[in-house]
Amino acid sequence: MKMLLTSLLTGVFFLSGTVCSDDIQTKLQQQLSGIEMSPQGQFRQENQLQGIPFPIKSSGQYEFSAGILSWKNLKPVESMLVLTENKVEQYIAGEKSFSVRAEQQPILRTINQLFLSLFEHDWQALSENFELQLIQHGEQWEVQMHPKQDALKAAILSARVYGDVKIRRFEFTKSNNDQTRIWFSDENK
Template sequence: MIRLGCVLLLALLLMPAQATDSQALLRFKPLQGQLSFNQSKQLQGLPVALKSSGYILLQDGQLLWHTTTPVDSKLLVSPAGVSQWQQQQYVAVAGSEFVGQLMLAVLQQQHQFINDHFALSDADNDCQLLQPLQAPLSNLFVQIRLCGEATLQRIVLQESNGNSTTIDLQPEANLD
C-alpha cells in the first residue's frame, strides 16, 4: 500500500513536468486560414533588402504562399512537396521538399516534425530558436527564429550562406 502510494505521488510529481515540456513545444497556436505577410530578404552581395508582401492560406493541410507585391507568384506547399504556379499550372520544385515541410510544420506547429529535425531553445523577446539537427536542413539553415506571444508573428530564416529572410505575419480574415 505504501509502495502504491509512493508510485502515485511520483506520478503526480512527474505530470506537471511532462505538461511543461509539451507546452514548450506547443508554444504558439497553430495557424489556420488566411494571413497576410511582409517579407524582407537580405541577400549576400545585394546592398538593399528585397521586400515583398502577400498572403498565405492554410487549409486542409496545404499552404498557399501567394506573393502579390512586387511580383505575382504562387507556391503551393503540401506534404507531397512544393509546387510553383507556372503557365497556368503548378509545377513541382525539386529540392524544396524540406523547406515546404518546414514551413507547414512551423506555421501549424507540428511539434513532431519540429522535434524530429530541430533542437529547440528559448531566446529573448518571446522568441524561440530552432537549430537543425542534421543534414540536409543543417546545410540550408543555421537557425530559425520564431517570435510571437500566443500566436506566431515573426519567422526569421538564417541561411548557412549568410542570407536571411524575415517574415512578419498578421491574421487577416477577409482577404481574397
C-alpha cells in the first residue's frame, strides 16, 4: 500500500540561470501563468523499482474536480484511487480495499498536497515544501523540485514536472531510488 501511495503521489525552478528564492514565485507565475493540467484525461505510468530489472507499467484515466483526484488504473489491474488533501482511498471491483487518513500518516498530507497542487497548477503551494527551479527549453519547460523538510526528504529525493502549454509528464525519485514516471494526455477514451 505504501509503495502504491508513494508511486502515485510524489516535484525547483531555474529560469535560464539561477533565480533567488524571493523572486521564484514571481518568475514562476510569469513564466507558467498559462500552464494548466487537464481536468481529465489518460495517464501512462512506469515504476522502476530497485531489484526489478524491468519497469512496472500501468495506464488508465484520471479526473480532477473540486480538490478530489480520481485515478483509475485500467491496466494491468483495474482499480481506483481517490485522493484528497486529507486521505487516500483505494477501490477494487467497486469495493473499498483501504483508506488512509493524514492523521494516521502525517507525511501523507504533504505528498497529497504535492499531487493536488500539480492538478491545481498551484506553484506557490509547491514552493512551500520544495525548492523549485524552472528550466526553459524553447516552448517546453521543466520544473525541478527538491524537498525542503527532512520528513519529506525521507520519502522523496527529487521530482520533475515537464510541459509546454500543459503539464505533460511528472516523475519522481523516492529515497530508496525507486523511480516513477507518469505521462498525461488530454484524450479520454
